[in-house]
Amino acid sequence: MFWDETHETLPRPDLERLQLQRLQETVRRVFARVPFYQRKFNDLGLTPEAIRSLADLRRLPFTTNADLRANYPAGLLAVPYDQTLRLHTSSGTTGKPKALFFSRQDVNNAAELCARAFIATGVRAGDVFQNMMTYGMFTGALVTHYGAEKVGCLVIPAGPGNSERQVMLMRDFGSTVIHLTPSYALYLATFLEKHGVEPRRDLQLRKAFVGAEPYTEETRRKIEEGLGLDVYNSYGLSEMNGPGVAFECEQKQGMHLWEDHFLVEILDPETDEPVPEGQSGELVLTTLCREAMPLLRYRTRDVTALITAPCACGRTHRRLHRITGRADDMLILRGVNIYPQQIERVLMAQPGIGRNYLIELTGLDEMTVKVELAEAGFGGQVEQLIALQKKLAEKLRAEILCKPTVQLVPPGDLPVSEGKAKRVVDRRQL
Amino acid sequence: MNAVKLVAVFAENKPGQTARVTRILAHANLNIRWVTIASVGAFGVMKFLVDNAQLAYEALKHEGYVTTLLEVLAVEVSDQPGALHAVAECLAFHQINLENTSGFVANQRAILVLEVSDLARAREILQQQNLRVLTREEMLTL
Ligand SMILES: [Zn+2]
Numbered sequence: 055m056f057w058d059e060t061h062e063t064l065p066r067p068d069l070e071r072l073q074l075q076r077l078q079e080t081v082r083r084v085f086a087r088v089p090f091y092q093r094k095f096n097d098l099g100l101t102p103e104a105i106r107s108l109a110d111l112r113r114l115p116f117t118t119n120a121d122l123r124a125n126y127p128a129g130l131l132a133v134p135y136d137q138t139l140r141l142h143t144s145s146g147t148t149g150k151p152k153a154l155f156f157s158r159q160d161v162n163n164a165a166e167l168c169a170r171a172f173i174a175t176g177v178r179a180g181d182v183f184q185n186m187m188t189y190g191m192f193t194g195a196l197v198t199h200y201g202a203e204k205v206g207c208l209v210i211p212a213g214p215g216n217s218e219r220q221v222m223l224m225r226d227f228g229s230t231v232i233h234l235t236p237s238y239a240l241y242l243a244t245f246l247e248k249h250g251v252e253p254r255r256d257l258q259l260r261k262a263f264v265g266a267e268p269y270t271e272e273t274r275r276k277i278e279e280g281l282g283l284d285v286y287n288s289y290g291l292s293e294m295n296g297p298g299v300a301f302e303c304e305q306k307q308g309m310h311l312w313e314d315h316f317l318v319e320i321l322d323p324e325t326d327e328p329v330p331e332g333q334s335g336e337l338v339l340t341t342l343c344r345e346a347m348p349l350l351r352y353r354t355r356d357v358t359a360l361i362t363a364p365c366a367c368g369r370t371h372r373r374l375h376r377i378t379g380r381a382d383d384m385l386i387l388r389g390v391n392i393y394p395q396q397i398e399r400v401l402m403a404q405p406g407i408g409r410n411y412l413i414e415l416t417g418l419d420e421m422t423v424k425v426e427l428a429e430a431g432f433g434g435q436v437e438q439l440i441a442l443q444k445k446l447a448e449k450l451r452a453e454i455l456c457k458p459t460v461q462l463v464p465p466g467d468l469p470v471s472e473g474k475a476k477r478v479v480d481r482r483q484l
Numbered sequence: 485m486n487a488v489k490l491v492a493v494f495a496e497n498k499p500g501q502t503a504r505v506t507r508i509l510a511h512a513n514l515n516i517r518w519v520t521i522a523s524v525g526a527f528g529v530m531k532f533l534v535d536n537a538q539l540a541y542e543a544l545k546h547e548g549y550v551t552t553l554l555e556v557l558a559v560e561v562s563d564q565p566g567a568l569h570a571v572a573e574c575l576a577f578h579q580i581n582l583e584n585t586s587g588f589v590a591n592q593r594a595i596l597v598l599e600v601s602d603l604a605r606a607r608e609i610l611q612q613q614n615l616r617v618l619t620r621e622e623m624l625t626l
Contacts, residue, residue, distance in 0.1 A: 248548075427494055427550050434492030434554045435583060435599075436522045436529045461526050464494055466548050 057173040057205070058166065061314050062369045069370060072314055074108050076342035081105050081114070084348050087132040090125055091115070091350065111317060111340065116326075116351045122152040122293065133157055133346050143191040144292035154193070154292050157346040161200065164295040167312050168201020171301030174310070174367065175261060175286045177231055179206025182258075184223055186214050186234040187266065193296025194266050198233050201298060207231065214238055217245045221257075230260045236269035236277065240409040243280025244465075253282035263288050265297060268356075268377040268395050272402030276409060289374055293352055294339055300374045308361045308373030315343045318372070319351070320360055334359045334378060357393075385478060388419050392454045394477045397423060400449050406431020406442060410468045413458075415480045421458035423450065426465045486620040487555040487603065489537035493530045494550040497523045505530060505544065512543040517624065518597070520586045533597070535624050556599050557606055558623045560616040563594035571596060574613055580606050590626045 056062050064072065082102045084091040094115040095101065104113060121130075122144075128135060139158045143151035156164065177183070183202040187194035189211055202209045212223055214234065220242065223229060234242070239262060246253055253259055259281060264274070265288035274285045289309050290297035299316060300309035311318055317340040320329050329335035337354045341347075361373040379393030386392070394413060401411050401423070408426030415421055423446070431442060443460040451457040469476065495501040502521065509516060509532065518533040534540045537553055544551040561567035568587065575582055581601035588595055595618070600606040607617050 429545075429550050429552065432492070432494050432550045432552050434490070434529060434531065434552045436524050437583075439494070439527065439529070440524060462494075463527070464496055464548070464550055467496065 055173055056369075057170040062170060062174075062310075062371065064314065064370055066370055069313060070108060073317060073342060076314075077108065077111065077317060077340065078102065078105055080340070080342060080344075080348045081350070083132050084350065088130055088348075090121065090129055108317070111319070111351070112328075114340070114350050116338070116353055117349045118353050119152070119355070123150055126150050127153045128155070130347050130349070131155055132348055138346050140196075141191075142193045142196070142292055142296065144193075151191070152293065154295075155346040156295075159343075159345045160295070160347075163315065163343055164197045164298060165200035165204045167295070167298035167315060168198050168301075169204040170312065171288065171298055171310075172201060172205050172207075172231075172263075174301060174303040174369070175263075175284075176304055177202075177205060177207065177261060181205075181207045181231050181260075182210065182227055182229045183207040183231045183233070184210040184212050184220070184227075184229040186212050186220060186232060186238060187297075189213050193290070193292045195233075197290075197296040197298060198263070202231075217242055221246065221249070221251060224257050224259065228258045230258050231263070232259060232261075232281075232283075233263040233265075235266045236264050236273050237267060239264055239277040239281065239285075240273065243277060244409060247280065253280075257282070259283045261286065263297075263301075265289060268379065268383075270395060270399045270402055271376070272399060276402060287376060289356075289358075289377060291354055291356070293349060293354070294341065295344070299339070303365065303367040303369060305366050307365065308375055310365065310369050310371045311374050313371045316340065317342060318360065318374075320358070323357075329359075331362060332359055334375075337374070337377075383478070385413075385415065385480070387415065387421050387454075387456050390455050392456070396453050397450060398477075400446070400453050401425055404446060404449070407446075407462070408465050410465075411477065412468045413478045415478070415482045417482065419482060421456060422461055423458045424461045424463050424468060426468060427462040428465070431462075488533070488558045488597075488618065488620050488623045490531045490533055490554045490556055490597075491537045491540040491544065492552050492554050493532075493544055495528055495530060497526055497528045501528075502530065505549070508543050508547050508549075509534060509540055512539055514540050514543070517626075518588055520584075520597075522584075533623070554599060555603055556597050557603060557610065558618040559596045559598060559610055560618060561594050561596055563589060563592065567594060568596060570613075571598070571610065571615070574609060575600065575606060578605070578609050580609070593626065595623075595626070 085102045138155040140156040142154045185195050189195040199209050262283050262285045264285050277285050286302045289300040300311040302309050319338040320335040321338050322329050323336040337356045337358050339352050341349050356377050357379045358377050359375045384391050408428045411425040446460040514534040516532055521530045541553050584599040586597050
């Protein structure tokens with residue numbers, strides 16, 4: 055079943071025609087209305103007329119994180135200020151946030167894309183959608199909220215945290231669908247277990263949309279197991295409307311990226327050249343339908359790859375692989391590039407340990423991975439624990455090419471955030 | 485025969501940890517008959533012999549501790565030099581791995597607590613040597 059069958063199954067040639075038409079329109083608009091892009095075009099000696107095919111996309115200038123900050127608050131607007139309808143900011147960790155404006159049409163489009171995604175995973179009118187993302191300036195909750203309403207769900211704007219209340223809401227209102235971060239989902243699974251709530255028996259949960267942080271297949275399985283539901287991966291970023299950019303269908307084999315709204319490129323972050331088909335690189339997106347704040351070739355810093363093979367669901371939009379890392383999360387230890395997700399993958403595949411972990415960088419260039427011991431991994435002997443630590447250190451070395459110190463800690467010992475988890479603490483004296 | 489059970493707890497090697505664990509046991513009205521603590525680096529494992537191991541396990545688990553129950557052999561030996569050696573040698577001869585050993589003396593009776601790889605066989609062998617293997621009830625009424 056589809057939300058917007060015409061667009062979701064558009065044959066590729068028609069889709070590409072539509073993309074070109076929308077790209078040309080976007081380029082004309084930003085050139086006419088956004089001084090920032092005018093300058094960039096002039097510097098490149100480029101006019102909107104030069105964009106004659108989709109291949110000409112590569113002639114367009116990039117937009118970066120820094121550009122968004124430099125144009126804070128309203129420098130990138132392509133509509134008059136009084137025609138904007140909603141402001142979001144992106145969760146920047148340092149300095150000024152990035153301001154993202156939505157027009158009425160943008161608010162509607164963002165909700166449309168979420169509605170497509172929800173229907174694609176089997177959500178229907180009548181489902182009860184408990185939204186545990188942070189409401190407020192962050193796009194995560196509001197955009198999906200509107201999408202779920204569009205589908206006809208009862209939406210519970212719970213926000214994150216306060217797990218006791220979350221479970222109460224689930225019980226009292228029969229929540230069938232939840233939307234949350236992977237770290238909170240893992241926390242919630244532990245919470246249910248600890249409080250003797252058997253989700254398959256006591257709750258009516260069917261589906262979870264898990265996103266906002268990258269996570270692994272192993273984590274998906276742990277969440278599915280612990281919460282008794284199907285987990286669908288999603289990808290979005292505030293700069294591109296927030297959630298709903300790309301979403302898994304019922305096949306759970308990669309996330310369809312809505313190509314009638316976004317033009318996708320996967321580039322080698324070093325050379326800015328497109329990577330060969332199917333290979334990993336930085337995801338670069340151009341908005342095709344955004345009215346208030348169109349962005350050309352926005353560098354997401356997310357590392358992923360495109361799946362070009364047709365999907366069994368019939369959607370013609372290509373799929374994104376699970377995000378394998380944020381270019382910005384990457385840490386460098388002894389000259390080796392490491393993504394925290396690589397470490398997570400190893401930990402989640404190891405029986406006998408819990409779901410929470412912390413990567414500490416200390417001293418000159420040392421890494422300690424702290425991970426919680428689970429009861430299944432405890433046989434009462436110190437020697438077994440030492441062996442488990444050694445085994446994990448070896449497995450990590452095979453994955454990240456540096457041997458960290460692994461330290462087992464009791465459950466509840468690591469800082470738990472009920473929203474986005476902080477996984478890396480850098481205390482190096484470099 | 486009711487095997488003697490210890491409750492083992494995983495804990496950080498930090499000041500106050502032992503006190504926290506023993507407080508939980510006290511709150512559950514459990515009597516600690518005997519304890520051993522092994523720590524390595526940042527963590528340690530405490531093992532307790534209490535009058536109700538299952539209850540201790542549940543109380544600690546409820547407080548969020550990683551804990552498990554261990555079946556051990558409690559053997560009464562003569563309170564004289566060489567007693568442990570004789571037991572260890574006898575088990576080694578039958579290729580039974582001795583994972584942990586500790587001992588104590590109560591009311592002039594010397595008791596060895598043995599954690600072994602094959603509990604049933606070890607018991608048989610020790611009994612053949614005319615050593616007294618204590619039941620749970622005997623152990624708690626020493
Ligand atoms: Zn599909």
